[in-house]
Amino acid sequence: MQFAKRIEGLKPSDIQEMFKLAADPKVISFASGVPDSTYFPIKEMERLAGTILSENAEKALQYGATEGYIPLREKIAARMKKDDIDTSVDNIMVTTGSQQGLELSAKIFLNEGDAVVCEKPSYAGAISAFKSYLPEFVEINTDEHGMIMEELEKALEMKDNIKMIYVIPDFQNPTGKSWSLERRKELIKLANCYDVPVIVDDAYGEVRFNKEKTPSLRSFDTERKVIHLGSFSKTLCPGLRVGWVEADIDVLQKYIIIKQSSDMHTNILAQMKVDKYLELYDFDAHIAEINSVYKARRDTMIEAIKEHFPSNCTYTYPEGGMFIWVEMPGNVDAREVLMESIKENVAFIPGEPFYPNGGVKNAFRLNFSNANESKIKEGIERLAKVLKQFTD
Template identity: 55%
Template structure:
């Protein structure tokens, strides 16, 4: 008998976290991580806030608090969700330690061994890893530039038993950069209602739209309390503080609260108080505008340089927001090998195969454009273009 549980056989190191270790090497141009631009972190504001919170509220800020989260933060988050057209209340929000924790909790709450998760193809690597610990089956649903293909979704809803979750990232998807159309969002809710399945809407980037209007979240179309929304401050404020949230009906949220209690009691009290104050007393809107401006320029520059420097025979998408774009190469290219060649040129990206829970698709890769400054984006894409030209039969 193994000393470990059976579930441990399914848990592998995330390729992203392993590559991130490499990217700490100096001089590397990294398009690998999903790292925000550190020069945009609101440092001066956080120093002020921390001092105010500790000077006036240390007894509360450094003490245990409620599992549900700090009341004013829950309220501020509920109000903020109006930006994605969701009407909700503080009591429907649980504060968690980054939305990754929400993925782990979701699996814990819903998945028994061999239950089915329907997901986009490709889908977020971190979700695959979090879910795998609970030994589900992943069924990938065909996904195009408007989201899951609804005919294929319905086919798979019909074909499979024990479907517990439909997991989607509707805005500026990680890794593909695509955004679901409004029609697909509506239809997704209709099908979930018809087949009585819970939808998990993972939305780390929803507010980071560089052009056009923010689209209503899938949760906006929910009529039967079946959408669970995962949000985070990692991309709009900073990831180092590890604060995110779950929004759900009270019945479902209560399950998350129970699981949170056993998992780590609560998220950091002081950090919650700080973020609440940042949202209430500082210019959070203005801060996000600044991020969008900088990332929008970086996106433009990356896409323009790709157009100029990458060889023919390559497909890529044009993300309207978020942090990533996605490159598809001819099928004979293995991007795991390509990644090693790119590293020789001091450029990093994440090979696409990791984003398919059932494997395959080694001919794509993900590029991040938020973390590198403009000249390094140009230089990095040029170097990648050179590597690609060597590898592709022209």
């Protein structure tokens, strides 16, 4: 059988393969970027489930509008407004997880051969979604303040096929890095100047360990270049597959048309559940609770790394999110390290899938949200021993 050209380069993502490995209870997994299910609001979800069906079953189980369930869209808009974002229900479309927002963005903006700018490294799931539209990837280096603007400007100046900039400004997947206010402002300036849409992936923005929030790119997006992708997967639960796109109304219209032929609409019952949860419970208090758990785990992991990792490995210090990024000396291949560490029952994700153009083998991603503190200590110690064999 003959497949389309776009299929040739695609391989199953390491991340999904890691889910399978991580399923062995002996393995301490720092691999998948999964929230800890013991902190899902299960009791609350149980209470909701019956209520929605007894009040509203015919609507919950019937076909619905592609844009999504209006009360949920209203609540999402209200939450964004609290962050100084000037938006309304008409700017919000519910997506089947924010992964769908990435897929739709690529489909809407990228012809074959067009270029997409992303951080180097960037989220593997976004790279896969974009890759299936056969674009060129322009990777821009980052430092501790975010994307390096001189590199971005040079790329925008030199290349006339850049159709989309993709960024994860808060607690990035995979590095855990965040952008400074200044870099955010500079990005908006460049996007305005070169008229390029900016896809902002905000999957981790609310998983924040310090009190202060750096304003979102959308909050000073005066010329409406930002398309903001939000998610309930990290703060509420991922299984329901509920995220959203916030965009200018004319742009959102394209998302609606494309989503319509992709899956008609997102599961209504799931939308109603999220809506009801937001109505009845204190979502911010819930977020604060999980954030305090994840913060403690980050601290534990950082301490253990400091104590045990070889000194020629560097690592990031995330102020939120779920990930620490480790770089080893240039000649070390993270896949080989993984093969050894699996024997010691520790798993992580080698960094390669986070580089769309490949070529970087000496980095890996550690997740700290999904193992408790004693497992984190134990796992990092074991991993450190393996690392020493490779980096000595």
